Amino acid sequence: MQNYKMTLAYDGSRYQGWQSQGNTANTIETKLETALSRLTGSPVTVHASGRTDAGVHAEGQTVSFQLEKTLPCAELMADLNRFLPEDIGVLALEFVPPRFHARLSATGKTYVYRIWNSPLPDVFGRKYRYPLPQPLDLDTMRQSACLLEGTHDFRSFCGLTRFKKSTVRTVYAIAVERADSIVSLRFTGDGFLNRMVRILSGTLVEVGLGLRRPEEMRSVLEARDRAAAAGALPARGLTLERVYYEEISWVMDLT
Amino acid sequence: MQNYKMTLAYDGSRYQGWQSQGNTANTIETKLETALSRLTGSPVTVHASGRTDAGVHAEGQTVSFQLEKTLPCAELMADLNRFLPEDIGVLALEFVPPRFHARLSATGKTYVYRIWNSPLPDVFGRKYRYPLPQPLDLDTMRQSACLLEGTHDFRSFCGLTRFKKSTVRTVYAIAVERADSIVSLRFTGDGFLNRMVRILSGTLVEVGLGLRRPEEMRSVLEARDRAAAAGALPARGLTLERVYYEEISWVMDLT
Numbered sequence: 001m002q003n004y005k006m007t008l009a010y011d012g013s014r015y016q017g018w019q020s021q022g023n024t025a026n027t028i029e030t031k032l033e034t035a036l037s038r039l040t041g042s043p044v045t046v047h048a049s050g051r052t053d054a055g056v057h058a059e060g061q062t063v064s065f066q067l068e069k070t071l072p073c074a075e076l077m078a079d080l081n082r083f084l085p086e087d088i089g090v091l092a093l094e095f096v097p098p099r100f101h102a103r104l105s106a107t108g109k110t111y112v113y114r115i116w117n118s119p120l121p122d123v124f125g126r127k128y129r130y131p132l133p134q135p136l137d138l139d140t141m142r143q144s145a146c147l148l149e150g151t152h153d154f155r156s157f158c159g160l161t162r163f164k165k166s167t168v169r170t171v172y173a174i175a176v177e178r179a180d181s182i183v184s185l186r187f188t189g190d191g192f193l194n195r196m197v198r199i200l201s202g203t204l205v206e207v208g209l210g211l212r213r214p215e216e217m218r219s220v221l222e223a224r225d226r227a228a229a230a231g232a233l234p235a236r237g238l239t240l241e242r243v244y245y246e247e248i249s250w251v252m253d254l255t
Numbered sequence: 256m257q258n259y260k261m262t263l264a265y266d267g268s269r270y271q272g273w274q275s276q277g278n279t280a281n282t283i284e285t286k287l288e289t290a291l292s293r294l295t296g297s298p299v300t301v302h303a304s305g306r307t308d309a310g311v312h313a314e315g316q317t318v319s320f321q322l323e324k325t326l327p328c329a330e331l332m333a334d335l336n337r338f339l340p341e342d343i344g345v346l347a348l349e350f351v352p353p354r355f356h357a358r359l360s361a362t363g364k365t366y367v368y369r370i371w372n373s374p375l376p377d378v379f380g381r382k383y384r385y386p387l388p389q390p391l392d393l394d395t396m397r398q399s400a401c402l403l404e405g406t407h408d409f410r411s412f413c414g415l416t417r418f419k420k421s422t423v424r425t426v427y428a429i430a431v432e433r434a435d436s437i438v439s440l441r442f443t444g445d446g447f448l449n450r451m452v453r454i455l456s457g458t459l460v461e462v463g464l465g466l467r468r469p470e471e472m473r474s475v476l477e478a479r480d481r482a483a484a485a486g487a488l489p490a491r492g493l494t495l496e497r498v499y500y501e502e503i504s505w506v507m508d509l510t
Binding site: 087 | 264265266312314333336339341342343344345346374375376377378379381383
């Protein structure tokens with residue numbers, strides 16, 4: 001068996017997410033597994049670094065899978081890109097050692113939440129940004145972001161209210177930036193809970209609108225109660241930008 | 256009657272263009288006239304700076320129209336943006352003197368043709384860029400572009416082969432630029448013939464691929480024959496970026 005690591009981009013607009021519990025027809029996972037199975041002639045199971053919700057995009061999702069045959073990466077990638085729909089694209093494909101697993105080996109991720117912060121219509125970015133016409137105070141948002149960075153129990157920011165596993169995560173950095181009308185909230189951490197980035201973004205936006213004080217983040221974290229944080233912002237503004245792994249440095253025998 | 260000048264953006268992907276000769280239901284003009292007529296309660300006719308073909312986009316199309324009532328621009332603009340589909344947006348609206356006409360008063364236009372010059376899939380820009388995996392030599396494209404600038408008979412670059420009016424136009428500048436995988440061909444001129452920008456782009460691309468020599472542009476112009484130039488590139492890569500007017504400086508009595 002040959003193990004592969006794939007970097008995948010997708011426009012999540014018309015999908016039920018990476019994986020769906022019920023009807024699995026219209027998921028990115030299904031599209032990819034179908035393409036791989038048809039190209040190789042046998043069923044293929046893929047593993048992503050994590051599920052993305054319905055409507056969430058990816059510029060650099062990572063996927064691993066095993067094939068019985070060792071197919072050349074460049075050719076397989078080109079074939080997949082011909083076969084996949086236009087809104088899913090393979091950006092890179094490489095051989096990896098057998099023990100590499102896109103989810104289990106991941107050491108961190110970067111998500112970006114994009115806001116169209118203008119009263120004007122966002123004709124060309126409407127599927128990838130959340131429109132918010134009211135001015136945002138980025139300074140107070142940055143003050144809040146600092147308080148959220150680090151290792152905390154993020155239960156207040158977890159969408160699954162009866163989540164039984166640990167809700168402790170480490171957020172390495174939250175960068176709040178503006179480029180013209182686009183405000184980007186970029187979160188890098190060791191892992192994120194269900195809807196965590198969208199709830200963090202919604203809470204930071206409430207700070208930026210003056211509806212919450214920046215210091216409030218401390219008590220929101222301490223509450224360990226979903227009701228203490230703001231609502232989740234819509235999926236369309238969220239993009240999984242990158243997944244991190246320990247460098248794979250050991251020599252492989254691919255013959 | 257009050258005359259208005261509007262700046263309009265649209266994603267042309269799902270439209271038959273600005274105006275269609277036959278079935279006019281699915282045009283940008285129809286969408287805009289319908290919205291204006293419903294909001295004002297009486298039929299409104301709009302004039303664009305020029306028609307854009309099916310699938311062509313606009314970041315700054317200009318439209319003029321007259322209304323019987325003098326409605327406040329900010330309110331009318333906000334109402335229109337609520338009423339129009341998400342892929343059409345009003346960016347600016349202002350009062351103009353009665354003799355302003357979006358097409359007749361225009362002194363120039365800038366169109367940009369965008370190429371995704373990479374073998375990788377263009378998941379997020381696929382509707383706005385033309386994918387071309389082969390490397391382009393921008394130096395030779397720039398040499399060709401210089402020969403095309405200026406006042407010439409552009410009959411070889413006119414899509415309507417039996418066009419009876421003058422095919423002489425002045426192209427002020429053609430800028431050929433690369434930003435990562437995106438190559439932009441930006442054309443500014445006093446006016447452009449049917450499909451002229453897409454045929455110019457196609458011909459420049461053939462130069463960039465080494466299929467034509469840059470000096471050839473002289474003989475292509477001299478031929479005054481559509482067959483001398485290359486085919487038109489697809490509509491989806493083309494965007495009307497801006498329309499120019501003489502400054503409207505005279506004082507108006509709006510009371």
